[in-house]
Amino acid sequence: MSEPGTSAQETNRSGRPSSQNENDKVSKGGRSSGPATENQPHQGRALRVALFLLRAGPLLILMILIVVIALITPVFLTTRNIGNVLAQTAVISVLAVGQLLVIVTRGIDLSVGSTLALSSVAGAVVFRAHGSVVAVIAAMLGAGLAIGLFNGILFVKGRIPHPFIVTLASLTIARGLALWLSDGRPIQGMPDLVRVVGGDSVMGWLPISSFIVAGVGIAVWLLLTRVVWGSWIYAVGGNPEAARRTAIPSSAVLISVYVFSGLTAGIAGFLTAGRTNAGAPTFGNLAELDAIAAVIIGGASFLGGRGKVSHALIGAMMIGVIRNAMNLANLEAFFQLIVVGVVILIAVESDVLRGHLEDKVRLIQAART
Amino acid sequence: MSVHNGAPLLAVRQGTKRFGGVLALDDVDIDVYLGQVLAILGDNGAGKSTLIKCMSGVHRLDGGVIEVDEQPVHIHSPADARALGIETVYQDLALFDNLSPAANFYAGREIAGPHWLPTGMRLLHRRRMTQATRDVLDRLQVTLPDLAAPVGLMSGGQRQAVAVARAAAFASRIVILDEPTAALGLREARRVLDLIHRLRDDGKAVVVISHAMDHVIEVADRAVVMRRGRVVGEVVPSEDSRQEIVSLIVGGDG
Numbered sequence: 001m002s003e004p005g006t007s008a009q010e011t012n013r014s015g016r017p018s019s020q021n022e023n024d025k026v027s028k029g030g031r032s033s034g035p036a037t038e039n040q041p042h043q044g045r046a047l048r049v050a051l052f053l054l055r056a057g058p059l060l061i062l063m064i065l066i067v068v069i070a071l072i073t074p075v076f077l078t079t080r081n082i083g084n085v086l087a088q089t090a091v092i093s094v095l096a097v098g099q100l101l102v103i104v105t106r107g108i109d110l111s112v113g114s115t116l117a118l119s120s121v122a123g124a125v126v127f128r129a130h131g132s133v134v135a136v137i138a139a140m141l142g143a144g145l146a147i148g149l150f151n152g153i154l155f156v157k158g159r160i161p162h163p164f165i166v167t168l169a170s171l172t173i174a175r176g177l178a179l180w181l182s183d184g185r186p187i188q189g190m191p192d193l194v195r196v197v198g199g200d201s202v203m204g205w206l207p208i209s210s211f212i213v214a215g216v217g218i219a220v221w222l223l224l225t226r227v228v229w230g231s232w233i234y235a236v237g238g239n240p241e242a243a244r245r246t247a248i249p250s251s252a253v254l255i256s257v258y259v260f261s262g263l264t265a266g267i268a269g270f271l272t273a274g275r276t277n278a279g280a281p282t283f284g285n286l287a288e289l290d291a292i293a294a295v296i297i298g299g300a301s302f303l304g305g306r307g308k309v310s311h312a313l314i315g316a317m318m319i320g321v322i323r324n325a326m327n328l329a330n331l332e333a334f335f336q337l338i339v340v341g342v343v344i345l346i347a348v349e350s351d352v353l354r355g356h357l358e359d360k361v362r363l364i365q366a367a368r369t
Numbered sequence: 370m371s372v373h374n375g376a377p378l379l380a381v382r383q384g385t386k387r388f389g390g391v392l393a394l395d396d397v398d399i400d401v402y403l404g405q406v407l408a409i410l411g412d413n414g415a416g417k418s419t420l421i422k423c424m425s426g427v428h429r430l431d432g433g434v435i436e437v438d439e440q441p442v443h444i445h446s447p448a449d450a451r452a453l454g455i456e457t458v459y460q461d462l463a464l465f466d467n468l469s470p471a472a473n474f475y476a477g478r479e480i481a482g483p484h485w486l487p488t489g490m491r492l493l494h495r496r497r498m499t500q501a502t503r504d505v506l507d508r509l510q511v512t513l514p515d516l517a518a519p520v521g522l523m524s525g526g527q528r529q530a531v532a533v534a535r536a537a538a539f540a541s542r543i544v545i546l547d548e549p550t551a552a553l554g555l556r557e558a559r560r561v562l563d564l565i566h567r568l569r570d571d572g573k574a575v576v577v578i579s580h581a582m583d584h585v586i587e588v589a590d591r592a593v594v595m596r597r598g599r600v601v602g603e604v605v606p607s608e609d610s611r612q613e614i615v616s617l618i619v620g621g622d623g
Contacts, residue, residue: 228481229489231468235476238467245447245463246477249489305467358522 044364047357054354058299058314058347062321069325076328083205087275089320090209091116091268091284095291096298096312097220098264101257103295105237106304107155107163109258111147112265112291114174116284119143119269121178123194124187124279133191140273141266147174148262152255163258171288178281186280190273198274209271213313216264221309233257238305293340294319297347303355318343376439378403378574379424379455379543385432386419386598393419395598397433401543406565406575408589408606412618415595417578421545424576425457426450437542454541460548462532466521470513471495471502473520474535505538509567526557530564537568544568545576550584562588582611596620 053060070077095112102109123140131139147170155166190198201207224230232253236243243250265284272283298315300307319340326336377400386394394416401407409417422428424435426447434441437453444450450457465473475498481491503516511530513523520531529549536544549565550558558581565588568575579585585592585606592606594617602617604610 226492227489228479228491228493231472231476231479231493232489234468234472235465238465239463241461242463242465243476247448248477252489305465361522362524 044361047361047364051354051357051361054350054357055299057350058297058311058318062314062318065318065321065325069321069328073325073328076325079203079205081324081328083201083207085317085320085324086210086213087201087207088324089316090207090213090271091287092290092294092319093213093313093316094216094264094268094271095287096294096316097216097309098261099288099291100295100300100307100309100312101220101224101233102163102261103292103300103302104233104304104307105254105257106240107254107257108167108292109151109261110164110167110288111151111170111174112261112268113284113287113289114171114178115144115147115262115265116269116272116287117281118147118174118178118181119266120273120279120283121182121187121281122279123270123273124189125181127189127191128187133193136191136194137270140270141263144262144264144266144269145259146262147265148259149255151262152258155258156251156254167258175281182279182281184281186278186282188278190277190279194270194274195277196274198271199277209275212267212271216267217309217313220260224309229253229256234305290316290319293344296351297343299347299351301351302348303351315347375402377401377436378438380436380439381420381424381430381433382436383433384420384423384430384435386416386423386428387431392598394423394430397595397598397600399593399600401574401576403542403574404569404572405590406569406577406588408577408579408585408592409595410579410585410592410614410618411595414597415618416598417595418547419598420595421457421547421576421578424450424543425455425545451539455543455545456536456540457545458529458532458536458547458549460551462528464520464528464532467519469499469517470506470520470531470534471499471516473531474498474502474505474538478539502538505534508571509534509537509564511564524557526553526560529553529557529561533561533564533568537571537573540573543574543576547578548580549577550579550581558584582614585614586611594618 066076075081095116099109099112119140122143123136126139127136151163151166151170154160155163158166160166197208197212199209224233232243232248233256235246235248236250236253240250268284268287273279276283294315295307295312296302296315297318298311298313300311322339322343323336326339379401381397381399384394384397384399385392397416397420399407399409399420409420411417419428423430424444426444426449429445435444436442442449442453444453444455447457465476468476479491480494480497480501481488482494483491499516506513506516509530511534513527513531520528523531529552533544533546533549536546546565549561553561562584565575565577569590577585577589586608589606592604592614593600594602594604594614596618601620604614604617606614
C-alpha cells in the first residue's frame with residue numbers, strides 16, 4: 001500500500017524546478033532537500049510521540065486508573081484491598097498469559113473457561129477417591145494439557161479452517177465432561193497444599209496465588225524472549241507462509257501454543273479449586289472472554305505476531321482494578337460489564353490507530369532514504 | 370558472446386518442466402558465473418519464474434540436470450537449494466513484519482545453544498545474531514534507521530534491502546532475485562541496484578528477473594532472454610543492445 005505513495009513523492013520531488021529548492025529555507029543538516037521532506041523531522045517526532053503513547057497506553061491508563069481510584073477511595077490502596085485485587089485477578093492473569101501465546105499466532109482459544117472447570121472437577125474426583133496430592137495436581141494439569149492437545153491437533157492436523165471452531169467445540173465438550181464427571185454438582189474437598197496455594201496469603205495480605213501468576217508469567221516471558229521456540233512462535237504469527245519456507249516446524253509450534261494455553265487453564269483450575277476448596281462444573285463460566293479481553297486490552301495485537309507477557313498481565317490487572325473500583329464504589333455489576341466492553345473497544349481502536357500511524361512512519365522512512 | 374570467468378558456478382542443462390499440457394521450460398540451457406549478474410528477461414509466461422523456482426527447489430525439473438561446480442546435483446526442496454548455497458528473494462520478500470532485521474535473518478536458523486539440547490529448546494544468542502546482522506548490513510552498505518525496529522515499520526526499499534541482505538548472508542554461492550525493483554520508487558530502486566552490484570563484488574553469483582530494461586542494462590553483465598519456455602538469445606545488455614533485447618522478448622525478428 002505504501003509503494004504508490006512513495007513513488008508519487010519521489011517523482012514530485014525530482015520534478016520540482018531546482019530554483020525552488022534553493023528558495024526553500026530547508027537546510028536541516030543538508031539531509032532534506034525538497035518540499036516533501038520539509039516538515040518531516042517535526043511530523044516524524046509527533047508521530048513517534050503518538051506511537052509511543054499508543055504502545056505505552058495500557059500501562060499508562062492502568063497507572064492513571066490506580067491513582068484516580070486511590071484518590072477517590074482511600075480504601076483502594078490498603079494492603080488488604082490490594083490483596084483482594086490480586087487474588088481476584090490471579091485466574092484471569094494465568095489464563096491471559098496462555099491466551100497471549102495463542103493470539104500471537106493469530107489464533108484464539110475459547111475453551112479455557114470450560115477447561116478450568118473440567119480441571120477442578122478432575123482434581124476433586126481424584127481427591128474424593130483418596131488420591132494423593134500429587135495425583136490430584138496431576139489430574140488437574142493433565143486435564144488442561146489434554147484439552148489443549150486436542151485443540152492443537154484438531155486445528156493443525158484436522159485442517160479445521162479456524163481455531164475459533166475447534167475451541168468452540170471443545171468449550172462445550174469440556175463443560176459437558178465436567179458436568180458428567182461431577183454429576184452436575186460441586187464436589188467439596190481439596191488437599192491442603194492446593195487449598196493453601198489457591199486461597200492463603202503471606203503477611204496477611206499477599207495471596208500465594210500471586211506467586212503462581214508471577215511464575216507462569218516469568219516462564220512464558222523467558223520462553224518468548226530467550227528460547228528458540230519462542231522466536232518461532234512470533235515468526236509463525238508474523239508470517240505463516242514465510243515461516244513454512246524456513247526450517248521452522250510450523251505445525252508443532254501451532255499445536256504447542258494450544259497445549260500451553262490448556263496448561264494455563266489447568267493451573268487456573270488448580271487456583272480456583274484451591275480458593276473454593278471444591279471442584280465444580282460451573283467454574284470459569286465466560287472466563288475465556290475475560291482472558292481474551294485482557295490480552296487485547298493490554299495491547300497485544302489481535303491480528304497476531306505482536307504481544308508480550310506484560311500486555312496480558314497489564315490487561316488482566318486493568319480488568320481486576322476496574323471491577324474492584326466499581327465494587328468499592330457500590331456500583332451495580334451491570335456497569336462493570338459495560339465499562340469492560342467499552343475498554344475493549346478503546347483497546348482495539350488504538351491497535352487499529354497504531355497500525356495506521358505505523359503506515360505513516362513507513363511513508364516518511366521511504367521519503368527520507 | 371560475453372566475459373566468462375572459467376567454469377560456470379551453476380548450470381541448467383536441457384532443463385524441461387511441464388505443468389499438465391503446458392511446456393513451461395523447453396530444453397533450457399543456462400550458465401551462471403561467479404562474480405556476474407545474470408538477468409533473465411522475457412514476457413509474462415515466458416518461463417522465467419519457473420526457471421528460478423527449479424533452481425531454488427520450489428519446482429523439480431522433469432528433464433535435464435542442474436549442475437553446481439560442474440557436478441550434477443539434486444535440488445528437490447528449498448532446503449536442498451539452501452544447502453548448496455543458493456538463496457532466493459521472491460517478490461513477496463517473505464519477511465516477518467513483526468520482527469527485527471536480525472530476527473528476520475535468523476528465523477528458523479537461530480544462533481543458539483547449548484547444542485546438546487533439541488533445537489527448539491536452545492537459548493538464543495541474541496547479541497551474536499544482532500552483531501552478525503549488523504556486520505552483513507554494513508558490508509553491503511545497507512543503512513537502516515533502527516536495527517531493533519520491526520521491518521514492518523520500514524519503507525519498501527529498506528524491506529527489499531533487508532530481504533536481499535538476508536539472502537546474501539546465507540548464500541555461499543548464488544543469490545536469486547525475483548523483480549527486486551518492481552515495487553520501488555526511483556531512489557529506492559537505485560539503492561537496490563547498487564546493492565546488487567555490491568553482492569556481485571562480494572563474490573556471489575547473482576540471478577535477477579526484471580521487467581525494467583533500464584535496470585537490467587545498468588546492473589546485469591549478461592542477459593538471457595526467454596520466450597515460451599525457451600532460451601531465445603543471450604545478450605550483453607547495453608544501450609546499444611536495447612533494441613535487440615526488446616525484439617528478442619517480443620519475438621519480432623528473433
